[in-house]
Amino acid sequence: MRTIGYLLGIPEEGQQQIRDLNDDTITVAEGFSDVSPKIFEDAIALFADYIEWRATHPSDDLMTDLLNAEVEEPDGTRRRLERTEVLAYTAMIAGAGNETTARLIGFMGQLPEGSYMLLLNGSANRDESRFTEPDRYDIHRKGGHLSFGQGLHFCLGSALARLEARIAFEEVLKRWTDWDIDYDHASRARTSSVRGWARLPVKTR
Secondary structure (H helix, E strand, O other): OOHHHHHOOOHHHHHHHHHHHHHHHHEEOOOOOOOOHHHHHHHHHHHHHHHHHHHHOOOOOOOHHHHHHEEEEOOEEEOOOOHHHHHHHHHHHHHHHHHHHHHHHHHOOOOOOOOOOOOOOOOOOOOOOOOOOOOOOOOOOOOOOOOOOOOHHHHOOOOHHHHHHHHHHHHHHHHHOOOOOOOOHHHEOOOOOOOOOOEEEEEEE
């Protein structure tokens, strides 16, 4: 999250607050399927404040780039992004950089050497409105990468995510080659989007 925070232009003193609010925004309570509107509103308000501050304190960051970005309308005219558009992009980028990479790095500690891995995305590439005979195994079917999306929905941070994951794996394995998971003190994340560990302490050997 700090990497994304620096790219966006969030000051150091606000990094932890942004991360905590983002975690609260995507976390769902036991027995509920949605997040608290109040938490969501607080997170959006905080991003809005940072955007307004960046408008008068430009820097070499994504928030400044978004504030200066222009889009071309169908009639050929150009306009700056509206504040709500800048806010939507900022919140999306901050959220994506916090959850997915953190869950990926957390999962690296569950997997003993020699484990078999199986991807269980039951609906992947089986959309009957798009694919002929979607339930038939076809190695020639043209689909898309399941992790980072495709086309207009391709992940903006895919290159950064790959880099972060590679460095995390390399550095952890360089320092510790063997460890045990402290499952008694580990806890699963209950979020509205992806699965993973909220807390995964390990005991190194």
